[in-house]
Amino acid sequence: MKRVEVKKLAIGSVLKSAIYFYFIPIILMLIGTIVVTFVLVAQDGASGYVMIPAFLIGIVFYTGLYAGIISLMTLCYNWLVGKFGGLVLTIVDVDTEE
Template structure:
């Protein structure tokens, strides 16, 4: 087994991998949007037609906030890992026998 210390993370790489977790709440919000929109339109109320553009605007703000927080956390990790040391990961090569 080999021990490796992670001293720096690339912001782009962290954002790319965090996007997978981002889609879980987005999908749940889309299901909620569909249900609420159908109910409001069936009741012939005007908010049913306004909720879709409001949702799209909310998605833009949510995406910006999410990406900003992830980038900030990554920058903090890089700064602190340089001062105090990073995560230590143990790697086992499965191709070789021990």
């Protein structure tokens, strides 16, 4: 076993790996938008289609907010790691026997 301490994170790398978690709320918002659009179209007719542009605008704002928060968290980690220490990972080589 080998222990490794993470001293710095690259913002681009963190954003790429965090994108996997980004799709879960996006899919939930898409399902909610489809349901609300069907309900509004059934009640108000064509004016119910206003939810589709609202969803697209919401996705843009949510993406910006998500990327901004993740970037800020990464910058804070990089700043604080020198003062308090970083994340410690234990790495085990599965090809060798212990």
